[in-house]
Amino acid sequence: MIKKIIAAAILVGLVLFLIPMGLRQNAKPDGGGSGDRTVPTDTLLDLPKSGHALAVQMPDGTIQNTDLNEYLWGVVAAEMPATFEEEALKAQAVAARTFALSNTEKPNHPDADVCTDYACCQAWLARADAEANWGADAVEKANKITLAVSETADQIALYDGAPIQAAFHSSSGDSTQTAAEVWGYDAPYLQAVPSPEGEEVPDYHTTVTYTDQELKDLVQEKYPEANFGADPETWLSEPTYNTGGTVDKITVGGIELSGGQARTLFSLRSACFTVAHADGTFTFSVTGFGHGVGMSQYGANSMAAAGSTYTEILQHYYTGVTVEDCPDWVWASLKAAQTGGDDAESEVVNE
Numbered sequence: 565m566i567k568k569i570i571a572a573a574i575l576v577g578l579v580l581f582l583i584p585m586g587l588r589q590n591a592k593p594d595g596g597g598s599g600d601r602t603v604p605t606d607t608l609l610d611l612p613k614s615g616h617a618l619a620v621q622m623p624d625g626t627i628q629n630t631d632l633n634e635y636l637w638g639v640v641a642a643e644m645p646a647t648f649e650e651e652a653l654k655a656q657a658v659a660a661r662t663f664a665l666s667n668t669e670k671p672n673h674p675d676a677d678v679c680t681d682y683a684c685c686q687a688w689l690a691r692a693d694a695e696a697n698w699g700a701d702a703v704e705k706a707n708k709i710t711l712a713v714s715e716t717a718d719q720i721a722l723y724d725g726a727p728i729q730a731a732f733h734s735s736s737g738d739s740t741q742t743a744a745e746v747w748g749y750d751a752p753y754l755q756a757v758p759s760p761e762g763e764e765v766p767d768y769h770t771t772v773t774y775t776d777q778e779l780k781d782l783v784q785e786k787y788p789e790a791n792f793g794a795d796p797e798t799w800l801s802e803p804t805y806n807t808g809g810t811v812d813k814i815t816v817g818g819i820e821l822s823g824g825q826a827r828t829l830f831s832l833r834s835a836c837f838t839v840a841h842a843d844g845t846f847t848f849s850v851t852g853f854g855h856g857v858g859m860s861q862y863g864a865n866s867m868a869a870a871g872s873t874y875t876e877i878l879q880h881y882y883t884g885v886t887v888e889d890c891p892d893w894v895w896a897s898l899k900a901a902q903t904g905g906d907d908a909e910s911e912v913v914n915e
């Protein structure tokens with residue numbers, strides 16, 4: 565089961581890379597630049613150590629004591645295409661660092677600070693795997709990731725002086741979503757803000773279709789109490805929408821579903837959808853990919869391409885935050901979480 569999840573995480577990581585990589589390489593035969601600086605294409609840059617170690621549960625289940633910067637390199641490589649603009653990669657590095665240092669609850673792996681499963685912590689790729697995926701451009705792409713991590717060293721996003729929950733997703737419709745509407749808890753920095761990405765995003769618009777019978781079977785498998793009348797036109801209600809444009813509620817066979825539940829049930833890439841019925845078929849038209857809360861990765865890349873810095877990108881997507889060197893008390897609480905656990909945990913961290 566765990567292996568399956570890890571395999572899925574790796575697959576998603578690869579898909580995230582490969583699709584946009586192909587698209588952007590067509591647009592920029594040189595593999596993309598990074599603003600006004602030149603990234604070495606023949607010599608690998610050194611990644612400086614952060615001086616802070618994390619216990620990372622690897623895809624094979626082992627726990628490895630890893631320097632924070634090294635861990636972040638693997639997260640940025642897995643979470644964002646290396647062809648993206650340097651300022652977008654930096655925004656991702658800061659979001660990933662913030663997540664790693666604020667995520668002290670770790671019920672799935674009490675002996676590790678973080679794991680490499682995107683559904684639990686953040687996606688992560690071993691350097692050798694990332695470089696193998698990149699092929700001929702591996703040195704330049706590795707250097708872009710190295711610069712994103714090293715040039716934002718120790719920086720995190722703070723709200724009211726505390727690290728934020730740095731949620732991010734692949735792409736949004738016109739706007740991101742509020743955490744309150746999608747997850748049911750309010751975070752002042754996770755509000756609905758405009759997001760500039762559009763048709764340049766691979767599979768930005770997708771459709772998913774079900775025949776009447778397929779839809780009925782799918783819903784009744786999950787909700788046996790669902791009740792479908794003779795006329796399919798009456799099976800689905802008109803959805804209601806959140807502030808940011810994703811579905812808030814939709815009633816299916818008399819069962820009220822949240823946008824997120826409908827997204828999962830009908831295998832949609834996001835809850836930003838409309839649905840139509842014609843000729844015995846339901847058609848879901850979907851925009852974007854992901855939950856829509858926090859930073860949009862493609863939106864970050866659009867902002868960077870238009871000249872925004874990583875700090876501006878982070879402050880756009882996380883309302884009211886500052887980007888600063890990680891305060892001492894946050895490092896101290898990481899240490900305390902690492903040494904304050906049971907003996908097994910201390911052994912791992914101190915080995």
Ligand SMILES: [Zn+2]
Binds near residue numbers: 672679686
């Ligand atoms: Zn985890």
